[in-house]
Amino acid sequence: MSKSSSTITSGVTDAPQTALSPVEENEARFAVESWADGFFAINARGNMTVRPDRCAGREVDLLEIVDGVRERGYSTPLLLHFGDVLETVLGDLRQAFDDAIRQHDYRGAYRGVYPIKVNQQRSVVEDVGRISGGMGFGFEVGSKPELLAVLAMTVEQPDRLVVCNGFKEDRYIEFAMLATKLGRMIVPVIENLEELELVLRHAERFDVRPRIGIRVNLNVQGAGRWASSSGVKAKFGLTLAEVLQAVDLLRDRGMLDCLQLLHCHMGSQMNDIRQVAAGVGELTRIHAELHRLGASVEFIDVGGGLGVDYDGSQANSAFSRNYSLEEYASTVVHRIQSICDERNVPHPNIVTESGRAMVAQQSVLVFDVLGANRFEPHRIPEDLEGLRGRDGEEPARPLVDLFDAWRRMDAENLLECWHDAESARAEAVNLFTLGYMSLEHRAEVERIFWTLALRARELATSLDPVPEELAELDDLLTDVYFCNLSVFQSLPDCWAIEQVFPIMPIHRLDETPARRGTLADLTCDSDGKVDRFIDREDVKRWLPLHELEAGRRYLLGAFLVGAYQETLGDLHNLFGDTHVAHVRVDDSGKWWIEEIVEGDTVREVLAYMQYDPTLLARAIRRECEGSVHRGSMTARESREMVLAFETGLAGYTYLEPDPV
Ligand SMILES: Cc1ncc(COP(=O)(O)O)c(C=O)c1O
Secondary structure: OOHHHOOOOOOOOOOOOOOOOHHHHHHHHOOHHHHHOOOEEEOOOOOEEEOOOOOHHHOEEHHHHHHHHHHOOOOOOEEEEEHHHHHHHHHHHHHHHHHHHHHOOOOOOEEEEEEHHHOOOHHHHHHHHHHHHHHOOEEEEOOHHHHHHHHHHOOOOOOOEEEEOOOOOHHHHHHHHHHHHOOOEEEEEEOOHHHHHHHHHHHHHHOOOOOEEEEEOOOOOOOHHHHHHOOOOOOOOEOHHHHHHHHHHHHHOOOHHHEEEEEOOOOOOEOOHHHHHHHHHHHHHHHHHHHHOOOOOOEEEOOOOEOOOOOOOOOOOOOOOOOOHHHHHHHHHHHHHHHHHHOOOOOOEEEEOOOHHHHOOOEEEEEEEEEEEOOOOOOOOOOHHHHOOOOOOOOOHHHHHHHHHHHHOOOOOHHHHHHHHHHHHHHHHHHHHHOOOOHHHHHHHHHHHHHHHHHHHHHHOOOOOOOHHHHOHHHHOOEEEEEOOOHHHHOHHHHHOOOOOOEEEOOOOOOOOOEEEEEEOOOOOOOOEEOOEEEOEEEEOOEEEOOOOOOOOOEEEEEOOOOOOHHHOOOHHHOOOOEEEEEEEOOOOOEEEEEEEOOOEHHHHHHHOOOOHHHHHHHHHHHHHHHHHHOOOOHHHHHHHHHHHHHHHHOEOOOOOOOO
16 A cells, blocks of 8 residues: 555544555554554554565564464563564665665775664574674674673674773773784774773783774764764763874874774764764764874774654654665765765775664564553433432532533534633532532532533534644543553653654454553553654654453554663563563564563562562461461461462563463
């Protein structure tokens, strides 16, 4: 289906103007084609599918996979990693730079490195390593533990470029120098001049000729939420004066040839290609000047920042990017080339540290809905008589006014009646607080007010334009769907930085979703919710959702969640890591499970928090014995209690509504 074949934007009430099937309507309603980048679609059965190489022929059904994982004993919430999607994305990145290099007749090479902080799960880093080796990708690390992990995972792979960022002390630099002795291509990137002294000291100590990088603090400020990653107030990097000091120091030591990499990082999720062009331009100017000063730096590292189009709008906005991968690669290559040619400087090899854009698409979080709080109309009395209280007391004035607004309201006087209703409710709240209204009348006010609000929203759809105050009812009158997940663990950026992800049902997409809802998680925290959803360039405050049906499960998927989510999550309310299934798809389009990494058990999360589960079980057993002794519990009941406690300790931290 082409993007122009439907006029549906986002709302459940948006009427299709062409005769679309329910599946096509849902494709448009959830803007699947815009954000999925060809990797996700809806099949004729109304289930979400994954297309690892964007071809309909090699497509797998998400619901079938979730069922398959459940049959193996693992329930939702579940994080699915698709290594084959990752392979396509990495291939695209390599291809985009190869094409740009060819088109611009660029004489340097391209080397991508994967910053493991973006998703440092062992299985993900292994996948990146396995897939990307042949593509010439290396790794970027930002701490000593990350360096140790990468060193051990790249044994006997001397060609892997390893870029070491972050604050460094002796130990960190010792590892880097010793790894150089092992023949590794490892580049510690100097973030401040003390680090340079350390590198020189340890290089001398181990008698190695180190590869050294320097991170410069660009004047160009990145865009968006991570703008402060660059610019004069950036946390990392040398000022230009310090760069010159570093060059002088290296020259004095006869080690200027060791300066092999010039690095910057302008920020994550760069939305605007002009910002990328400006930053790369400034970095290349510095590169050309260093060349003039005698340093022929081999690698120019433009850092991370390649954006992900989370909302599919292709816009210069927080959750999107106004450029394609090809434009990004071409901009980087062309900017470097044009400045180097102008200054007669050899073309350096280009390094990118894109992380988000490498791993976001490969992961889908699937979680189940446990129930919902719904906004429903109430039965309203026919006349004022029906408003009398239990003891026959007269309704107070605000209740009468509200009832009057309810009876009068039609499409012509809609806004006026809505204002009257709001005033009447506010007065009723005051009266009740002052003790002049009974609880029954106060409750009646709520029933009438919300029923009136539902009716007002319905009548407002016939208005053009819809007055702003009435349009806001869309956001107000939404159901709350309770979901078996922790936002803090699995979607922390929804809470921390108001990130939006494509979220939608993964099945029943051959049915029209009749409800509008927001999502609430399992934690006892009012921030544990998702109430911002993609809506092209905008953010929508509700999601089209299906009516829940008794005995029928309802599964939602959060897409593009492979970067900076589960690994940044925390143990709020002691909800732990979810199960992670690594799913592969063979050439014939059959899926299989490469590995399941089990989520945390209750025992494990308690142990993280320094509880000793064995002592806890012992304490419960002791209390049970006391109860048996006092006669308030039978021995059999005590056995059940102890067994339940121990089973609980061994279980998943999330709800397991239907044991498998
Ligand atoms: C130095 C450095 N390189 C690379 C990255 C990865 O950025 P992104 O995931 O936006 O590509 C980061 C992230 O902040 C970073 O700090």
